[in-house]
Amino acid sequence: MxxxxxxxxxxxxxxxxxxxxxxxxxxxxxxxxxxxxxxxxxxxxADRPYRVLVEQMQEGAITLGADGLILYCNERFSAMVAVPRAELIGALIGRFFAGDDADRFQALLAAGPRPQAAAEFMLSVGAGRVLPVNISLSDLVVEAGAARVTCGVVTDLSMIRRRADELAAEIEQRRRAQGSLQLALDAAGMGSWDLDLRRNTAVRSLRHDQLFGHPTMVADWTLDTALAHFIEEDRALVAEAFAAGQRTGLLEFEARIQRADDGATRWLRVTGQTFYERGVPVRIAGVVADVTDRRAVEERLRHAQKIEAVGLLTGGVAHDFNNLLTVISGGLEMIDRQRDPARRARILSGMHQAVERGSGLSRQLLAFSRRQPLRPEPIDLRHRLRGMQELLDRSLRGDVFVRTELDNDLWPVLVDPSELELVILNLAVNARDAMPDGGTIVIAGSNVPALNDAGLRGDFVRLSVIDTGTGMPPDVVARVFEPFFTTKDIGKGSGLGLAQTHGFAQASGGAVRVDSAPGAGTTIALLLPRTTELPAAWAPHSPAPLADTAPGSAGQVLLVEDDEEVAALSIEMIEQLGFGVTRVAGANAALGALADERAIDLVFSDVMMPGTMNGLALAREIGRRRPDLPVLLTSGYAEAARRDAQGLTVLAKPFRLEALAAAFAKALGSAGGHRGPGAAPKTTTEQQEQHDDDEDDRQQAEAVEAGPARAAIPAGAIAVAAAAECQDDQDDEQNGQHRKAPTN
Known part of the structure; x- marks a missing residue:
C-alpha cells in the first residue's frame, strides 16, 4: 500500500x-x-481549431495594442475595409474610421481594462464609401506587467440596417393599409377584431366596442366577454359557431346582442377566419357589423313579396270562391225541392265539400300574408302538394301547366308548411316567367338515402321544380341566391324569391341546388332532411256518432258572438248538443251576465269582437273573476289566436258539429283544475269561499223550478273528444293546407 x-x-x-x-x-x-x-x-x-474558427467567422476579428496598433486580424476584417491583411498588420486602426469616429474609438479603447465595451462606428472602405459596424472590445488577460492587449469583434451592420429599413417600410405600409382599412370599416359601420385563442384575449377597433354598446374601449376583452353581450337564447348558437370556426377555418353567424349602454336588442353579423400553427388553431380574426336595419328591410320586403304572392292568387281564388258559393247557394235552393234522401245527401255532401275548400283557400291566403318565424312540423309532401295543385293552376297563365311526379313512398320532412307552399309558389312563378310561350312545370319528389354532398349527410328528400324555359347562363346561376338580384324588368320582381328559397332550405336543415343552361330550362332542387316524426295526416281518425240530447240537459253555455248569422247557427248547434244557451254580443255584456249570478257552465266566445276587449282579454278577465269557469274560444284566425291563448282551446271557424262537441268536451273535461289564464293559485280561504259559492249555486238551482239543470256532457260528445281535439286539424289534413294567420 x-x-x-x-x-x-x-x-x-x-x-x-x-x-x-x-x-x-x-x-x-x-x-x-x-x-x-x-x-x-x-x-x-493545440490552438489550430481556434484559429480555424476565427478565420471562418462572419464577423471581423482584431487584436489591438494599447495605442490601437493592429496586432492581428482575420480575413473577414480585411474584406470589410478592402485592404490586404499583410498591410493591416502593424497599422493603426484609427486610419480606417470615417469622420470623428477615430477619436470616439480611441476614447473607447483608452477607457482602461474592463470586461466588455461596444459601440457603433462608420468605417471608411474606399471610393468614398462607408460601412456601419458594431465593434465589441474585450481586454485579453495576460501575466502581470505585460503590455495591454485588446481583442475586438467587428460586425457588419449594413445588412441589418437594410433589413431594418425594409421592415420599417413594411410596417409603415401595413400601418397605412390598416388605417385605410379601418377607415373603410368605420365608413361601413364595421368593427374589426383579432382573438388570440392561446391567451384568450382580443385586439379590437373602437368601432367594435361601440357596436356592443361601449362608448370607449373596454380594458380586457375575451371570448366570454363577447358571449355575455349576446342574449341568452342566442348564446349557445354563438359559442357553437366559434367552436365550429376553429374546426372549419371559417366563422359566420348572425345573432342578437343586448347593448351595454342603452339595453337595446340589435342583430350583429360576425365573420372571421381561423389561423393555424402546425395544424392547431391559434387565432381568429374578422369583422362585426350591425345588421338590424338590413334584417328589418329584408323582413318588410319578404312580407311585400308574400302580399305579391297573394295578388297572384286573388284572380284564381275569386273564381274558386264564386264556384263554391254557386254550389252552396244552389244546393240550398235545391235541397228543399228534393224528397229523395239519397239526392239530398249528395247535395249536402257537395255543400260540405265546398265549405271545406273555401276554408282551405282562406287559410292559405292568411298563411301567405302572415308575419311570424318558421314553425316546422312533419309534412306529407304528396298530400301537401296535391292540395296546392288547383291553386297553382289558378295562379299561372292558361298556357302553363303543372304536373307532379312524386314517389309513392316519399319520406316526410320537418318544415314550415306555409313557407314551403310560398317557396313552391315562387318557384312556379319564376318557371312561368321563364316560359313566355307556355309550357309544363314539373314538380318532382324523390327520396335520397345516405346523401353525402357538400356538408349534407343523411337521408334527404329532393323536391324539384323543373321548367323547359329559357334557362340561365353560369354567371347568372352564380348570383341567383343573392338578395335583390333579379334579371326581370323593374317592377316585375323583387329579387328575393330565390334568396328566400335558399334561406328556407338552410333554416330547415337542407340546401338548394340549381341546374340550368341557356335554352335547356332550369331545375331548382330543394334538399330537405327526412324526419322520423309522423305527419298529422297519417294519424288514424274515427269520429264517433253524436248522441241526440234535449237542450239544457248538458248544462248552460254563455255564447259571446257579435255576428247575428253566426250566433243563430251556433245556438242551433249548441242546443243540438244538449246545452242551453244565453247569447250576448260583446265582452262587457258577457261580464255583466256573469255578474248577475246566472248559472253558467261554459263560456263560448269569439276572439274578434267590437270594443276594447276581445275574446282573449275576456278569457283573462273571467279567469280572474271566476277561475273555475271554463272558457272556449273560436276564431277564423285560429292558428294565430292559439299562440296567445295561454293553454285555452281555440276552435277554428268554420267548424262542424263534431268539432264543436269535441271542443266542449275538452273544455269541460279540464275544468276541474282550470283556473283560467293569469289566475293565481287558490288560498285556503279562497277554497272555502269557492265551496260556499258552489253550495249556494246548487241550492239556488234546486229552488228554481224552471232553472236549467246541471248535468254531465253527453256521452256521445265525450266520445267525439277522444277521436279528435278540433275539427280544424282534420280540415287541414283533408285540404292539404296549413293555417297560419295574423293574431286578431
Whole structure:
C-alpha cells in the first residue's frame, strides 16, 4: 500500500514540473501515453481549431495594442475595409474610421481594462464609401506587467440596417393599409377584431366596442366577454359557431346582442377566419357589423313579396270562391225541392265539400300574408302538394301547366308548411316567367338515402321544380341566391324569391341546388332532411256518432258572438248538443251576465269582437273573476289566436258539429283544475269561499223550478273528444293546407 502511494506522489510531482516548464516556455511539446500509444501535443497543433474558427467567422476579428496598433486580424476584417491583411498588420486602426469616429474609438479603447465595451462606428472602405459596424472590445488577460492587449469583434451592420429599413417600410405600409382599412370599416359601420385563442384575449377597433354598446374601449376583452353581450337564447348558437370556426377555418353567424349602454336588442353579423400553427388553431380574426336595419328591410320586403304572392292568387281564388258559393247557394235552393234522401245527401255532401275548400283557400291566403318565424312540423309532401295543385293552376297563365311526379313512398320532412307552399309558389312563378310561350312545370319528389354532398349527410328528400324555359347562363346561376338580384324588368320582381328559397332550405336543415343552361330550362332542387316524426295526416281518425240530447240537459253555455248569422247557427248547434244557451254580443255584456249570478257552465266566445276587449282579454278577465269557469274560444284566425291563448282551446271557424262537441268536451273535461289564464293559485280561504259559492249555486238551482239543470256532457260528445281535439286539424289534413294567420 505504501509503495502505491509513493508512486502516485511521484507522478504528481512530475505533472507539476511539466506544467511549470510549459508556463516558462521551456517545453516545445508534451508526449502523452495511452492505450492507443503515445501522442505528441505542441502549442501549434493545440490552438489550430481556434484559429480555424476565427478565420471562418462572419464577423471581423482584431487584436489591438494599447495605442490601437493592429496586432492581428482575420480575413473577414480585411474584406470589410478592402485592404490586404499583410498591410493591416502593424497599422493603426484609427486610419480606417470615417469622420470623428477615430477619436470616439480611441476614447473607447483608452477607457482602461474592463470586461466588455461596444459601440457603433462608420468605417471608411474606399471610393468614398462607408460601412456601419458594431465593434465589441474585450481586454485579453495576460501575466502581470505585460503590455495591454485588446481583442475586438467587428460586425457588419449594413445588412441589418437594410433589413431594418425594409421592415420599417413594411410596417409603415401595413400601418397605412390598416388605417385605410379601418377607415373603410368605420365608413361601413364595421368593427374589426383579432382573438388570440392561446391567451384568450382580443385586439379590437373602437368601432367594435361601440357596436356592443361601449362608448370607449373596454380594458380586457375575451371570448366570454363577447358571449355575455349576446342574449341568452342566442348564446349557445354563438359559442357553437366559434367552436365550429376553429374546426372549419371559417366563422359566420348572425345573432342578437343586448347593448351595454342603452339595453337595446340589435342583430350583429360576425365573420372571421381561423389561423393555424402546425395544424392547431391559434387565432381568429374578422369583422362585426350591425345588421338590424338590413334584417328589418329584408323582413318588410319578404312580407311585400308574400302580399305579391297573394295578388297572384286573388284572380284564381275569386273564381274558386264564386264556384263554391254557386254550389252552396244552389244546393240550398235545391235541397228543399228534393224528397229523395239519397239526392239530398249528395247535395249536402257537395255543400260540405265546398265549405271545406273555401276554408282551405282562406287559410292559405292568411298563411301567405302572415308575419311570424318558421314553425316546422312533419309534412306529407304528396298530400301537401296535391292540395296546392288547383291553386297553382289558378295562379299561372292558361298556357302553363303543372304536373307532379312524386314517389309513392316519399319520406316526410320537418318544415314550415306555409313557407314551403310560398317557396313552391315562387318557384312556379319564376318557371312561368321563364316560359313566355307556355309550357309544363314539373314538380318532382324523390327520396335520397345516405346523401353525402357538400356538408349534407343523411337521408334527404329532393323536391324539384323543373321548367323547359329559357334557362340561365353560369354567371347568372352564380348570383341567383343573392338578395335583390333579379334579371326581370323593374317592377316585375323583387329579387328575393330565390334568396328566400335558399334561406328556407338552410333554416330547415337542407340546401338548394340549381341546374340550368341557356335554352335547356332550369331545375331548382330543394334538399330537405327526412324526419322520423309522423305527419298529422297519417294519424288514424274515427269520429264517433253524436248522441241526440234535449237542450239544457248538458248544462248552460254563455255564447259571446257579435255576428247575428253566426250566433243563430251556433245556438242551433249548441242546443243540438244538449246545452242551453244565453247569447250576448260583446265582452262587457258577457261580464255583466256573469255578474248577475246566472248559472253558467261554459263560456263560448269569439276572439274578434267590437270594443276594447276581445275574446282573449275576456278569457283573462273571467279567469280572474271566476277561475273555475271554463272558457272556449273560436276564431277564423285560429292558428294565430292559439299562440296567445295561454293553454285555452281555440276552435277554428268554420267548424262542424263534431268539432264543436269535441271542443266542449275538452273544455269541460279540464275544468276541474282550470283556473283560467293569469289566475293565481287558490288560498285556503279562497277554497272555502269557492265551496260556499258552489253550495249556494246548487241550492239556488234546486229552488228554481224552471232553472236549467246541471248535468254531465253527453256521452256521445265525450266520445267525439277522444277521436279528435278540433275539427280544424282534420280540415287541414283533408285540404292539404296549413293555417297560419295574423293574431286578431
Amino acid at each position: 505504501d509503495h502505491d502511494i509513493e508512486a502516485l506522489r511521484g507522478r504528481l510531482r512530475e505533472a507539476e514540473e511539466t506544467l511549470e516548464a510549459i508556463r516558462n516556455g521551456d517545453v516545445d511539446a508534451v508526449v502523452v501515453g495511452g492505450p492507443h500509444g503515445q501522442q505528441v501535443y505542441t502549442l501549434e497543433n
